[in-house]
Amino acid sequence: xxxxxxxxxxxxxxxxxxxxxxxxxxxxxxxxxxxxxxxxxxxxxxxxxxxxxxxxxxxxxxxxxxxxxxxxxxxxxxxxxxxxxxxxxxxxxxxxxxxxxxxxxxxxxxxxxxxxxxxxxxxxxxxxxxxxxxxxxxxxxxxxxxxxxxxxxxxxxxxxxxxxxxxxxxxxxxxxxxxxxxxxxxxxxxxxxxxxxxxxxxxxxxxxxxxxxxxxxxxxxxxxxxxxxxxxxxxxxxxxxxxxxxxxxxxxxxxxxxxxxxxxxxxxxxxxxxxxxxxxxxxxxx
Numbered sequence: 001x002x003x004x005x006x007x008x009x010x011x012x013x014x015x016x017x018x019x020x021x022x023x024x025x026x027x028x029x030x031x032x033x034x035x036x037x038x039x040x041x042x043x044x045x046x047x048x049x050x051x052x053x054x055x056x057x058x059x060x061x062x063x064x065x066x067x068x069x070x071x072x073x074x075x076x077x078x079x080x081x082x083x084x085x086x087x088x089x090x091x092x093x094x095x096x097x098x099x100x101x102x103x104x105x106x107x108x109x110x111x112x113x114x115x116x117x118x119x120x121x122x123x124x125x126x127x128x129x130x131x132x133x134x135x136x137x138x139x140x141x142x143x144x145x146x147x148x149x150x151x152x153x154x155x156x157x158x159x160x161x162x163x164x165x166x167x168x169x170x171x172x173x174x175x176x177x178x179x180x181x182x183x184x185x186x187x188x189x190x191x192x193x194x195x196x197x198x199x200x201x202x203x204x205x206x207x208x209x210x211x212x213x214x215x216x217x218x219x220x221x222x223x224x225x226x227x228x229x230x231x232x233x234x235x236x237x238x239x240x241x242x243x244x245x246x247x248x249x250x251x252x253x254x255x256x257x258x259x260x261x262x263x264x265x266x267x268x269x270x271x272x273x274x275x276x277x278x279x280x281x282x283x284x285x286x
Contacts (some may be wrong), residue, residue, distance in 0.1 A: 004033035004201025007040030014039025019269025022053035035192035066098035104159035123187035135160035207245035245283035
């Protein structure tokens with residue numbers, strides 16, 4: 001039986017996915033197929049290339065400044081920066097080049113030049129904003145791909161694929177590759193359960209984040225993130241129905257680009273598995 005896992009987007013909260021993978025390893029669960037969107041693509045790509053969960057945590061801790069850029073991002077400054085430029089440039093607050101550089105470097109250490117060379121089956125969704133269409137970066141095109149709405153790309157570097165999937169509007173520039181203008185994959189496919197199943201997974205675990213409660217102390221960014229979570233959950237309803245178990249992670253007021261709780265975030269993911277282990281193993285049994 002092949003087990004797959006689909007990791008959602010969520011900004012720097014995405015490191016919690018590494019904690020999930022660590023806990024599953026300790027429990028003896030072997031992941032055969034992996035997929036990830038946005039921040040989930042960062043963890044998924046590293047894991048598929050052979051990085052262990054603890055190494056993924058260290059990679060985030062050592063490179064978060066390059067990934068996030070100026071951590072003093074505000075919603076208003078991002079939107080203002082985005083709207084003050086011509087449509088053809090589609091600029092965000094951060095050009096996203098740091099993401100490409102970090103993941104190109106990490107891939108080179110595993111002697112991986114492009115997605116096709118990754119040993120574990122992997123899927124990374126993104127959206128071409130010009131075509132209004134989903135694209136999947138992968139190392140293995142499904143047999144029935146010609147019948148699918150999504151288009152598949154294998155000839156792309158890991159850094160480009162991760163950056164394309166993580167280009168959250170107003171925060172990062174769109175990722176321009178040839179004729180494409182890619183934006184965050186979460187716009188259409190924030191938890192790629194179906195794509196993981198198409199790669200041959202018999203059982204799929206979906207991992208996503210719980211939206212934080214809004215209180216009188218909530219900031220404008222908190223409200224925006226809650227809105228994104230609500231819309232995202234509506235989009236992924238059908239995806240989640242096709243999963244065999246859903247791991248919900250609470251990260252306690254951790255913002256999109258908050259880098260102050262990296263170790264805590266890792267632990268949140270780990271504990272989410274341990275607290276629900278009996279239900280998880282039951283769901284994975286044939």
